[in-house]
Amino acid sequence: MTVRLSDEALQLVSLFEETTDATVRDCVIDEEFDRIIFLVKPGEMGQAIGSGGEYVAAVEAEIGKPIKLVEDADTAADFVANALAPAAVYNVTISENDDRMAYVEVAQEDRGVAIGADGRNIEAARTLAQRHYDIDGIELT
Template sequence: MTITLSDEARQLAGLFETETEATVKDCLLDEEFDRVIFLIKTGEMGKAIGAGGEHVSRVEQRIGKSIKLVEDAPTAEDFVANTLAPAAVYNVTISENDDRLAYVEVAEEDRGAAIGADGRNIDAARRLAERHYDIDDIELT
């Protein structure tokens, strides 16, 4: 699947890669919540964050927006779980009926973290899952 980035998203991804030396696989501009979501190559999350979060903080200051990082994964199930971090995800099942739905079992105490303030985390998870795995929706169970 080919992901098309806007000029602004490409510039932000390039800036993030230069500042952190981590590989950005996708960049979403979340205008509603004034933030940028970076999809980071598997295994490079530590490099992206930096010691004590210094890399993220430095880029946030430069661009004037908050940043959410998501680590890529080789399977749709692992990918969906990563998009909902830091919530504890127990299981992800992908339904292949009429629509591709991801049913996610989340610890009850982490439902709020999975959804996020004003639904920002679940919205980002849905957008990324659709872009990368053609998943039509994510439902928490």
Template sequence: MTVTLSDEARQCIVAFEEVTDTTAVDCLVDDDHDRVVFVVKAGEIGSAIGPGGRNVERVEDELGRDVKLVEDAPTPEGFVANALSPAAVYNVTISENRDTVAYAEVAHEDRGVAIGEAGHNIELAKTLAKRHYDIDDIQLT
């Protein structure tokens, strides 16, 4: 999948990578929720967060917005699970009929976290899954 970045997203990636010394493979500037979402190279999420969340705080200060991090994954199932984090996702199954749908088995007590306030978290996960794996929808089971 080819991901197209806006000029603002590219500028945010430069700032993020300078502060965290990690690699961002994607960036979404979410003006509706005043946040920037970075997809971080697999295996680098801990370094991106930094001790006690220090790197995220520094990036937030520099950008003047909230920052959310999602760890990249080599499989669509792993990516969907990471995109729904911090919800506990037990299993993800991809179904390819007319549309490609990811069915994510989420812990009952974490369904609210996976959905987020007014559906913001699941909508973000759907957007990222579409950008990276051409997944049309995510359903929680």
């Protein structure tokens, strides 16, 4: 799927990449939770974060909003698991019915982490999964 970014999102991607030297594959301006979500190329999450979180902190200070980072993946199941990190995801099953759904087995003690405060983590995962893998919804099992 091709994702089109707004001018504002492109500027944020440029700032993030210049600060971190990590490759950003998508940027979502999440107005509901007043944050920016960056999708980072696989294998570059450490580079995106920086030692002790220095790069993320620098970009957050520059833009004045919190940042959520998600590592891209080659499969829809791995992508959904990454989007719900740091929750312990045991298995992801993607239904191929009319409505493509991701059913995610999460450790019971990590359900709250997967959902996030006010549902912010699972909503970020749903948004990105829709944009990149045409997944209509994510349900925790």
